[in-house]
Amino acid sequence: MDIFGKIKEKLSNEFIDIIEWLDYTDDTIAHRFERYQNEIKNGAKLIVREGQTAVFVNEGQLADVFTPGTYELTTQNLPILSTLKGWKYGFNSPFKAEVYFVNTHLFTDEKWGTKNPITLSDDRFGLVEIRAFGTYAFRISDAGKFIIDIVGTDNNFTNYEINEHLKSLIATRFTDTVGEANLPIELYAANTTELSETCKEVMAPEFQSVGISLEKFYIENVSMPEELKKEIFEYSRIDKLDLDKLTKFKAAKAIEAAAQNEGGTAGAGMGMGMGFVLAQQMGGLMNPQMGGQPGSQQPATTGAVPPPMPVQVQYFYAANGAQQGPVTFDQLKTLFANRTINRESLVWKQGMSNWAQLQEVEELKSFLGGNTPPPLPPTA
Incomplete structure (x- = not known):
């Protein structure tokens, strides 16, 4: 063999003849098969294992996609790449192409959470803030689209790199949902399963647009400030409580405790006296028409304690693009008088479902004037 034949044989041996990727990590999504100048020999063997997809890219254009299996790279099984290259005589010489292996197995236990509290409006508690977090699982469903739209020229793309984008997408769509x-x-924490399913349906098209399939989505917890949680618990108890039955039950328990008192004559007498009084009170509660024997009722004592002070309504208002308050009715009137706010300023108080202009709130219309009565009708 002459010198030129030896050089040709040596160069031929330098070209790739087996293309495969063994993944030893658990977080790599896409890996670019590296080779000097990306040269691949005609008739090279391509090995794509289960859970992988091989993507051939030629000068930024998607050429071919191979699912699991073993292939011999020729013009017969690279029709798109052959068209892009424009070879007239087949692969008589090595060709260049970027080869990406994409992991198509399920990526599980990916974390998500709301970075900032979500503000919601509740009919009973006004504006409230909640946070949420959970997990999700995804897989690459369209390897070609994913390589072109997301990976680009990254030679080793991990799930960490895509997670930040996905978590931002999830937080935005979760807030909307x-x-x-x-x-x-109080029902958000009790309906996480239904909310999870709804959020998955809303987010799935967004994931699919870049070649990703959202397989699972879970809301693990919806939290709120402790003071709000206490208010909700107290409201729930009061809403469910029968105060009349509670009073009768406590009176009966007091009589039972007094009857079992065996602490001496004085204690027994005191217990009997307390039991007698409580029995009268319980009898009156159970049947107000039964007042005992005629003439035995004691005159009712007139209470000298005044009723509680009325609670002033608190208003919030918008000024300079920010929420202000709370303020009382008189303070709000002063703000209107000194032109800090006007008739079109947004205001809100507990019980309103949404913010409204000052001129639309019935009790605030007095700020606008028009309180002068019309002239008297002419006398006959």
Whole structure:
């Protein structure tokens, strides 16, 4: 063999003849098969294992996609790449192409959470803030689209790199979904399964647009400030409580405790006296028409304690693009008088479902004037 034949044989041996990727990590999504100048020999063997997809890219254009299997790279199984290259005589010489291996197995236990509290409006508690977090699982469903739209020229693309984008997408769509759900605030934590399914349906098209399939989505917890949680618990108890039955039950327990008192004559007498009084009170509660024997009723004592002071309504208002308050009715009137706010300023108080212009709130229309009575009708 002459010198030129030896050089040709040596160069031929330098070209790739087996293309495969063994993944030893658990977080790599896409890996670019590296080779000097990306040269691949005609008739080279391509090995794509289960859970992988091989993507050939030629000068930024998607050429071919191979699912699991073993292939011999020729013009017969690279029709798109052959067209892009424009070879007239087949692969008589090595060709260049970038080869990406994409992991198509399920990526599980990916974390998501709301970075900032979500503000919601509740009919009973006004504006409230909640946070949420959970997990999701995804897989690459369209390897070609994913390589072209997301990976680009990254030679080793991990799930960490895509997670930040996906978590931002999830937080945005989660905020929209819970806002449109319009549930009472105490039901968010009790309906995480239904919310999870709804959020998955809303987010799936967004994931699919870049070649990703959202397989699972879970809301693990919806949290709120401790003071709000206490208010909700107290409201729930009061809403469910029968105060009349509670009073009768406590009176009966007091009589039972007095009857079992065996602490001496004085204690027994005191217990009997307390039991007698409580029995009278319980009898009156159970049947107000039964007042005992005629003439035995004691005159009612007139209470000297005044009723509680009325609670002033608190208003919030918008000024310079920010929420201000709370303020009382008189303070709000002063703000209107010194032109800090005007008739078109947004205001809100507990019980209103949304912010409204000052001129639309009935009790605030007095700020606008028009309180002078019309002239008297002419006398006959």
